[in-house]
Amino acid sequence: MNYELPLSVEEVENYFKEKLEDDVNDFKTEEIKKGLKETGIELIWFTVKRERFRDAVKALAELQTPHLSVASGSDMGENIELIYHFQINYGYPGKEISINMKVHLPKEDLNIPSITDIVPGALTTEREKQEFLGVNVTNIPDSRRLWLEDDFPKDKYPWRWDHEGMEEMSKYVHSEDDETFDKPIAKYPRKKEIEKKKNRQDTMEEEKKKEDGEPDE
Amino acid sequence: MDLSKTFDKALWVFHMNSGSCNACDIEIVAAITPRYDAERFGIKLVGSPRHADVLLFTGPVTTKMKDRVLRVYEQTPNPKVVLIIGNCGDTTGVFFDSYAIEGPIDTLLPEDAHIIYVNGCPVRPENIINGVKEAWIYLEKLRGDDK
């Protein structure tokens, strides 16, 4: 089939099914209508097998320079789900489609190939996934820490739910309150401008009320 | 510390964001622009802590900024006053339970630091000027000028 921009949701779905056959599944398309004119926006979600993930991105890159918004990731219990949020059809008013590719990584084997060679802008988000989820991005050109400081514990990942220890690491600055609460110190001599201002406003309001009181009609 | 009267009337200010949400920071900039014009009190934003008399700290101090906050404090010549702008600098405010927060700022600074807290989230530019005014009063008290 010949795919020409702008694609429709069905075309996108077909395109991926054609290219990757059984390795993509769980297609879910959404259309959300917004505003008075009920203009719809379209999203498409699907899962791709990790082994074919790069092929999927490559396939996407054949259509249009892919715009990778971000990759989000979450701990789903037994596996970790990465969602790559791509956009396609940008530049065509109202036609843009969000393509959300999900990849599931089992907790025992958290490897995912890097796509920085296809989408140079993906590096930031890949590095981020490494440090926050403990995912290992293979062939990543730069695997340094991105956000966390260098001496952040190596085995702690803030976005994982199966980890002990993040709770201790995060300070609970406000928590000591009820028991250890000291009386606040004596009132610091404040100046009068606030009251003054209040008075001024009150008088203004009164005036206004007076004005309002006189019915217009 | 030698705090003559002139000191409060020529305050040079160094602004440092240690992880705030920028709202207070833009309000600080707003305070020097025409509507509020802090320069009429001799307040001047300077580019180096070495020139500063007043440090405006905002933000709950992220882990990565902690050392720099302290360094800036040390680099500033005495006498100096710290103005903590915004609730997130004062108590860490809305960012109270993160692994990446070291604050609040006043717990990091030495005991004898002169700190004025300016509350608000964000603080209005007038409140920043008000904070400077409080700093004056504070300094006058320190000197014993308040009778």
Added chain:
Amino acid sequence: MSREKDTTYEVPIGPIHPALKEPFLIKFKLKGEEIVDAEPFPGMNHRGIEFMGMHRNPMEVIPLSERICGICSIVHQHMFTTATEHALSIEPTNRARYIRTIMCELERIHSHILWAGVAAHEIGFDTHLHFTWKIREKVMDLLEYIAGNRVNYSMWTFGGVRRDITEEMYPKIFETLEYYENLYEKLEEIFLEDPSIKLRTRGVGVLTKKDALELCGVGPTVRASGVKKDVRIDQPYAAYGDLDLDYVIPSRYGFENKGDVFCKTVVRLKELLQSVDIIKKCVEQMPEGEITSEPKKAALLNKLGKSAGEGIGRIEAPRGEAIHYVRLSEERDDVDCWKIRASTYNNLSTYAPMFMGEQIADIPLIAASIDPCIGCMDRAEIIDINRGEVQSYTKEELHELSVKKTKQITKGGVE
């Protein structure tokens, strides 16, 4: 003189630097006055907001999300609420959509004016900083009038907004819009015609269209290079679908799509005008009705704790596309997964091609040209797409590079 020195030396700009209002570190390698290499280390500001959000309930997250960044605090609120609405299939009312649009555009006005002022300040033109910020106060007043505070508006809630824009507010809105329409000419005169500004902005910090596309840049930064990307048009949210908008790119106004700072200025100024139009239209078309579809807060709180789903909020912030991904689960009251992606996150990688070969004097201006907001950023890499490889340095290499002339930086320098 200095140009003849053939060794390069390193100057770190930031994280505390007058040109950057937020903590943000870029290390520059210089040859004389010329930049031969730049590596940004953003993210001094990492507060772990996503982590905090994942430990609070959605209602608590709304004010938190607005404090990701206070420059245009509506953006993250908007995205978080729309993402959650998407996840739970809550429909905001149409009136709320219009109010949201108005607020977004008001914020765009304030943000672009702010940017213009900062850019002028970076090139040492404080007069225009004062001028632009003076006129910015007008929209700040209006925002305060509508939302009750100058920054951090707290307007959003699930299913709508929390404050209405009523008839009696219209005069003030129209007055403000008129004020900007009248001043627009003057702004254009200052920023597009003043010779000394032109001298500083023309041909500086060029981003080619190819680079812009490959590096996934967003917002005015890439529109100045002629890339047509604008979520408001591509994938309309709020009430944007009802307004016929067109991409603001320089070639539409008879300029070349060069991608330099000048073009970025053009784009931002023209967007300012576009925003004024949008607000006018919105106010005129605003439908009657409730401002929120979920007026009962306590019930809503209950509902949020019990439902599950995932959703995306994606909007065009003043600095470009930004996106939130939210997942809620039934077991936990708190947000299950929250991913924030602000505009600067993507735009930072466009620094590399923009900085190469420019002068120190242009650093602040170019840095400001993407209108960086560092709140959610930590570090980015310089990607040299000409060579197709990522220029990254190990710590050792970096250290070695800075042994000589930069010993002072590690300790004595004012950072």
Added chain:
Amino acid sequence: MNFVLDWGIKFVLVLLISLIGIFLGLLYKGFDRKITAMMQSRIGPPLRQPFRDVKKLFMKETIIPDYAVPWLFNYAPIFALLPSLVALAYLPLGPFGPLMDGYGDLILLLYLLAIPAVAMAIGGLASGSPYATVGAQRELVLMMSYELPLAIAAVTLAYNYETFSVGVISSEPVWSTVGAMGFVGFALVLATLLAVMPGELSKVPFDQAEAETELAGGLFVEYSGRNLALFYIAEAVKMIFVGALLIALFFPYQLSTLIDPWISLGGPTIPLLEMGLWAMIADVAFFLVKLLVIIYVGVSVIRVAFARFQINKASYFYWVPMTIIGLLGTLLVVLERTGL
């Protein structure tokens, strides 16, 4: 003995002039800040703000950074200030002729103008900060740049009067020594000098060396307290110096002589100075007004109406357009003098 007495008196007078110079410098700096603020639609600081700033800076701790070379770091501010103060003694100030005359004058003044820049550069370099280093390099580059048009202007004037003595040059306004062509020539020379003025004083658009947004204060990043105050004063005095120099070279008019045909300002004659009291007061006031105008035109307005140039463009500005204008002026003057 006479010699000693003579020099003693001169020394006291130089001291006096220095004090007056510092006072005026700070006052005019206050004026500059105030008027700048007003042009930006702000209220601005009170006129006395610079005095407060200086007083405060003197009170502050003076930090010497670890990487600095202490003696150079500490002496640089003094050497930035002294030349400007000394230079004032070589300039006619209002009704008073130059205190010291006949020591090379204009050339000496040019050098005295250059020394503060060098002292600042050395001080900046001695502080060991990378920002200061870049700043100092820029200062040197800038100095090399504006010195060319400056030299052209000075030599043209000297050529016209056949002397470098400022005393002689200021005794007769240039405009009346030449015909139409020379007049135009000198107008061009004046234009170059006005363009050099902000460069000399490191004001926008030529404040690259201390560009706050680029270099966090550049040369002065590491300076604090007393040293910074000295630099601050030096800058202020330099402003007076450059202003007074321009007045001496191009507008040495005295109010009393200007209005003499109509009103004669007599008043009791002051011994030693041999001039009428009222005339002197009028002339001093007139001088201050001229200074005000020069600073307003040459510093304040330019400062608010321009953006900072990039350093290479600033160099270009001085080396090419300004040099050409200056040389054109010289050419016209030479043509007129040689009678062609």
Added chain:
Amino acid sequence: MTWDTLVTNSPTFILGIPLLFAFLTALSGRFSKKIGDTLFFIALIATAFFVSLMSYEVLTGESWFYVFGAEQPSPENIRSFFRITFAADGFAVLATITIMITAVAAGIYSYGFMKFETGLNKFYTLFLLTLAGVNGMVLTGDLFNLFVWFEVTSVASCALVAFKNYRGESVEAALKYMILSTVGGLVILFSIGLLYGQHGVLNYALLREGITGSFIDKLALGLVMVILAMKASSVPMHMWAPDAYGEAPGSVTPFIAITSLGSLFVLFRLLFSVFSLTVVSGSILIILGTLSMIIGVSMALVQSDLKRLIAYLSVSQVGYMMMAVGVGLATLNTGDYDSFGELAMQGGLFHMINDGVYKALLFLSAVAVVHVTDIRSLNDLGGLAHKMPYVTFFFLLGALSIAGIPPLSGFSSKLLIYKSVYLYSPILAIVALVVSIITLAIIGKAFFNAFLGPDQGLVKRRVSKTMLLGMGILTVALVLFTLFPNIVVTEVVTPAIDALTETFEGVIP
């Protein structure tokens, strides 16, 4: 031997003592190092003594001619006499003083500097030979004699350049220098031949009478001028200088500079005393001088080697002198001479003596830097001020002086130049002013690179006391010139000018 005899014969001693001791130190190598050192210092001090003796006599009394060989020439036998004439006049005094200050400083400095080198006695010999040669060049009043001294200087200084002959670059530089010098000597010999053939005399005074400005005269003059200008490292024949300066053993670098200065002295003497206005106009000198100034300074702009940088700066300083003296020459015998020509001459010659001092100071402190760190490139240096405060101070003083910062001596002489040449042509003054400022910037930058910044631990050894003393002597001289420029100008420079413009008038020595 009475005092008078000593005085009258002082030129002989000035030349003879170094020659004799050169021989002695060479011999002393067989015995002990101590003896060599002692002899060397005796020679230096004795020579200095006689220089001061001669200077005192000339400046307070009369100049005289010291003649070897036939006592009283008469117009008839003049052509056949074998005579060597030395002119002990104001100009010679100026030149020898300049040379001696540097020589003494460099000698003392070398003692500390070369302590650990082998074959020090050879070094002493060469040093003394060069000293004798240069002094001979400036004292002589006879062309052939000039050639002899020229050759002595060349050979000795070539050997000095190659002294550290275990270094390849030294030998290469020495070779270049050697070739140039030899060719130079031959060319001088050739032009001497030309002149002798024409006029049958070589004595300056007699030559001057004979010279008519024929083509041959002009050719001879041109050739001599070219060679001397080359030795003086004027543009466009300045290429050799940076190499030689860069490669010579540290302590003699200023001495090589002094041979250049010596050549310049000789050049001026020849131009004024022999050829005078009959053949040459000052404009050539002015043009060469201006070019030297500009090219020297712009080449210095791109140097990263400290010594080469100073070498190029010295090229541009030579330009000042040539320009100023050129203006003097150009206006000689016209009304302008009185109005500004003489002033220009004063400036030019005063600048020479100043230049001799501050250049030596700069070279010596630069050498000290290289000696201490083993680093020559400015890019690698830094932070020396922390460990070497004295050297920093000396360098700064020299630097400010070369840049002509008031009130240092460099300013006084440059001031005289500015104040005069603008009347000749305003452009010259502008160029001079601007070059001066650029010099300031360059030297300021060099100063920063080498001395300022954080301490980088580059200092490997200490600067010995004698080295400091050597620099100290120069500093004292510099300070004296700074404090009493008027005295120097009236007492030393003016007689020199008088000697240049008036001597040999009607006298046949």
Added chain:
Amino acid sequence: MPTQTIYTLIKQLFTKKATNPFPVKYTPENMHDAAELIEKDELEINPPVDVPPNFRGKLKYDIESCIGCQLCVKVCPSQALVFKEDNTVRHYVNRCTFCGQCVDICPTDSFEFTDEFLMAGPEKLYEDLVLNP
């Protein structure tokens, strides 16, 4: 030449300034004296720029009407509200984000915004900053 700019600037020199001279135009000699004078109403101060009618300033807490339902505590993003054993809440002004979620959710409208926003002082916790301590 940026003549237009210069013209505007010179015009602004003479037009009314945009500055709101809060609290006084220039620094007074002694703040304390000035403050006292203000208190005695002998010195006029310039009020801040007017706040809009429903400005979100410092909160006002009506302890009487509170029923202790804790809904506000649940929605407070910064834990500025702490539930006390006596069935009331303590409010820390210096933690508050002034988001107003508590105002919205409170079934009895015990919380209310005031338009006070001038809060600064040298102590971290003084009475003004804690409601119902």
